[in-house]
Amino acid sequence: MERWKTRLSELATTTCLRIPAWRPRMLRQLAAGQRWADVYRLAIPHLANLSQQAGGLEPVVEAARQTGKSRELWMEFSRLSKAGTPGLEIVLKQLEDESNITVERHVDQRLQERDFGTAVTLLREHQATLGTLPKSVALRVGSGLVRERRSDLEPEFFRILRKSFPGDNDIATLELSAALRDRDWPRAAEIYWRDLANSEPQDENLRFARIRILVNTGRPKEASELLERERVDGLYPRHLLALACVFRSERGEHADLYELAIRQLAELPNNPQVLYVLVRAARKTGQVRDLWERLSALPGPRSPEMERVRRTLLEDLADTGMEIEGLDGADRLLQERADRIRLKAPQPVVRLPTAPRIAILYCTDAGFLRPTLVSLVSLCLSNPLLVRNTRITLAADAAVFETASRLAGILGPSLGAAVDVVNAAHLVPDPSQLRADYGFFTGGATLSLAAYYRIFLARHLLAQNVYQQALYLDADTLIRPGLAELLECPRQNPLMARPEVDRPEVRRAVAEHGLRGWYFNSGVLRFDFQHPEIGRALDKSLQCALDPGRRLLFQDQCALNLGFEEQVDPLPERFNHFLPPAQALESAAVRDAVVLHFVDQPKPWDNYYPTPATAWFEALQVVQNLLGTEFPPPR
Incomplete structure (x- = not known):
């Protein structure tokens, strides 16, 4: 018997043709010696014969399991005819289960890694x-x-x-x-x-x-x-x-x-x-005091977010002239935001010497008049040489046109700037065609209609045929030295703007409006009035803004992106540095920025703003010094 087993093994290692491998008994004998690789190799050519014999598939299935070839054997079996082989379906299911267990083990290992x-x-x-x-x-x-x-x-x-x-x-x-x-x-x-x-x-x-x-x-x-x-x-x-x-x-x-x-x-x-x-x-x-009292009465430790709300409400109360010293949390608020509160307080008027003119575009309404003046003053103080060679043109909503004109008459001479104020009612033929709501869910945030004025104002100035370039600045910006470098950047297209941050809403705007190229932010715009395509691009932007049948996600910004599609040069980020509320104005990331753009909500002048934003309030103090009692109250 031992000689027979030895002879059988020798035959198995030489050729499968000299042994009747479809005989299950012989395969079982090889399996008894754990010659799984030989069992599998010898059986594969004879699967059809083995499947017809009782117990013929058991050795080869076990051999596949032992050699990790269950899935390979499943593929071999799937090619066989299942007619007359009732056990084949059972074997296939076993092999499938084996393969599933194996792949689960390998996949779980990868997931752990x-x-x-x-x-x-x-x-x-x-x-x-x-x-x-x-x-x-x-x-x-x-x-x-x-x-x-x-x-x-x-x-x-x-x-x-x-x-x-x-x-x-x-x-x-x-x-x-x-x-x-x-x-x-x-x-x-x-x-x-x-x-x-x-x-x-x-x-x-x-x-x-x-x-x-x-x-x-x-x-x-x-x-x-x-x-x-x-x-x-x-x-x-x-x-x-x-x-x-x-x-x-x-x-x-x-x-x-x-x-x-x-x-x-x-x-x-x-x-x-x-x-x-x-x-x-x-x-x-009108429930600021009520909300502060209710939050203060909540039991247990308060989260940092809830403490932030309480400090915001306290600062709101302080802004109304209410004495907050002695109230719970007031000492910490006064310590953390002392500069901010101090800089908001009116200061004595200071007059600066008169100097020549300036020209850059701003747009405003009642809600953004104060921040517009802050941005304008920061521009004039940080870039005096640029101011002397340009003019500032401010498009003001009809409701604040007279106020803006009066304030510009004070600020202009004081800052050495020539400031022209244009009534937006003369620029926009039918304001009712403009939409203030965004094209997506925002939690109640709406767009100031003054945002559209930048398109109308640029078209108005182009028609005057006076300027070679125009630089638009959003009201929620703070300007630092070095802005003249922006006007020296090489250009090929009629517009220069910074690419917008990639986020789902921006991707959706690109897809829904079928935009080619990249999507830009409209907070800082450099118009080349000498470019042959500038007029057509502005006209298309106006058509998109006024088209009642067109649903724009970001309204005026989408209108500009449609009008200047594939005709925009990328603006270096330091000339439109996005500063979200969570990023401190004093952080290292903004060190080289020339234009700080306070994107998203809330804004620095909102007491809910999470960081002091001292530089913005320092510019606000200058405005207060220049305007004195003429300075409009917060809205």
């Missing part, structure tokens, strides 16, 4: 071979991609999941969460209405997602109805409270917002946007 690219590759190859995926590990990979914001891998992986699990709610929910994370509302709406709208019962997260989609896709009435259904005894679930508050702010329902927030004050999330709309509602309803 945060190697998502390899994990996706393993599942893609597995799906291409077996035509299916183990759902549990697929969901783990998908959740990891969403959590880690791997938008480079998500599109391909979601296609694999949809192919493997068509119509599956778990897969659709996972894909929806990625769209919600990116604030890609059109894609989120498509996924929800295609795959999840009819799934019942819907859990609270899915209902919440539906409300967010409705809010952000222009269906506020339906969103409001669904929000009301979620209330129990007049109260919202905690996870919907923030959205309910911001939604009311968006609709201008400040009294309702304040009442709602007060009823559930202890449950309010520490979300800066939610707390800011609450502060704004308290201001608009």
